[in-house]
Amino acid sequence: MTNEAPARRRATIKDVAKAADVSPMTVSNVLNGRLQYVSAATKKRVEREIERLGYRRQANARNLRVAEQRSIGMVIVDESPAFLADFFTCQVVAGLANVLNSADYTLTVQGMRGDQLETSMITRNFEVGGFCAMIAGSGEERRAAIRRLVDLDQPVIVFQEPITLPGADFCAIRQDDRGGGRLIGDHLLARRVEDFLAVVPAQDWPAIEERLAGLRESLAANGGGARLTVIASASESFADVQDVVARHLADHPLPGAIIGANDPIATAAMLYLFDHDVRVPDDVRIVGFNGFEAHRYARPRLTTVDSAAYQLGEQAGRAMLERLESGRFARNECVLPVHFDAGATT
Amino acid sequence: MTNEAPARRRATIKDVAKAADVSPMTVSNVLNGRLQYVSAATKKRVEREIERLGYRRQANARNLRVAEQRSIGMVIVDESPAFLADFFTCQVVAGLANVLNSADYTLTVQGMRGDQLETSMITRNFEVGGFCAMIAGSGEERRAAIRRLVDLDQPVIVFQEPITLPGADFCAIRQDDRGGGRLIGDHLLARRVEDFLAVVPAQDWPAIEERLAGLRESLAANGGGARLTVIASASESFADVQDVVARHLADHPLPGAIIGANDPIATAAMLYLFDHDVRVPDDVRIVGFNGFEAHRYARPRLTTVDSAAYQLGEQAGRAMLERLESGRFARNECVLPVHFDAGATT
């Protein structure tokens, strides 16, 4: 025999109605602010009973009845289990959640590997009003994931994906990574760098492909005299980055500049050089990408490109709310500018 | 006149049943894996129609019927709009989401200021099966927030809060911040430090109070000969930290050690010292807290205390799932160990 209290049934609209001696309809009117139909005195009485009974509206029943979802799904497709641990993704999610919350929407986050997309609750059930997605993987994998989401026949926003799907209920929101790559190229070319080494993570991110594309555009526009070598690190971890840099430098001359696909990679490379008595920027120049405050803590301060991840999330939130109200996305693409931030490493 | 396609009604169980020429109940049985009650041939037919019609189960209707919520709410109470941008919180949320997702639960995140707790959707509506909370603010504010959550009469887990609520449907999950503080104190006392300066953010975090408490315990155990001064920085930003450190040092002698409430603060302080030709660790020793990889990028490598934020989230997910199954929390408190990580700054 246990001492647990008997499971008290949660109060419903009916219970409140009975307690306040009105009909359920009147309670509903109070809850939904239809004050035209209810006297001030009744309203007071109903509200007191709501408070007293601790009544809370059953969201499932309401959403079922009004056939609407008050939640947006944020799906993060990534091989890593710590999907959300990525700082960029965090910022995006924070901005998105804030905008949605202030419009009384809820954000449902779900991380998964690419192959889990079809079996996950959030896609097999109908439980959110639309999807926002941050997707890693090869170009093909990403396209497949996007198609699966779009096939769900609900509004879809993807981050950091440079595509448009005309006619689809779809919107791509990203920062101008390609432009950022060009800015880096131009900056280094102006400093007479001729031999570029780019260090990217093995995991394919579309934004990183764009950064490289922009860099290549810059080199090509300059006449094509400069060389670019790209090497991939198993992960973005400190150790893996230093490892791949070490292996490359073992049988290659020092490049004029090392470009990290993001700030942590650039910083790891820089510290490797320090430990081997290479001077920055005198011997090798270093550039990162994304400008998160944490990585500016290293000295000398990294030259980088600031990205507006939080604003990306906010933008997505606004676009989704607008879509839900108006029935369609105002734009199918939205590109936010980046800002070049010259530090002391170039 | 618009060219939009007419809103196609979403397929229901009835539609699938009609198309497969069976009763809705049979479709439901297939969906829920009650294969004992349905022949293989029927199952095939039903599954084909589900696929063909793109049927997805209406979560609201199901949850209403079975009177259960398949989502857990994560509420983050913070004054800052970028609540989720905190790296520690990100890690916790990632671990939590992964555990819940793999049990086919969903995570609903909601950030808010303390005074919004009562008016927010997630608490006014009944829409999640339980709450996990990360709460900032003064001790009083935090207690009030916890009480409000517990009063909702649903399972509640709070992170980083050193309290127990015997008898309540409640569990506190945290790391051993106090132990970490003691480790720091012991480490520095062994190096003959007598004058300690702690730099904390103005925003009250319980974990940070614990770290200071542990530090004080260590000093007291040593005989109380050492002095501890605590100064607060307006925010955790680089600029604010350096500002408050500068102001303090303007009319105080250099302390033997500076203890940052977390790694970013410690790093900001360290870089300030560098810029003023103070040597670390020769003139002043520096210690951080939390051991995030990013902050180890600064040189010399910071002495810090590693925290297992991701595991904290995982632990919460497991505890919540267990609570939902068994009807009560197995433990009302769970403290994860921390690990002292000696770097080059002490």
Add this chain to the structure above:
DNA sequence: CTGTTAGCGCGTTCAT
């Protein structure tokens, strides 16, 4: 193995 009935809690429609 399959179908029928009833009702989860809420909001809408129509009546009073």
Add this chain to the structure above:
DNA sequence: ATGAACGCGCTAACAG
């Protein structure tokens, strides 16, 4: 200004 009846989509209980 308030109430009664109905149904949203789904599933538990029972009948066949």
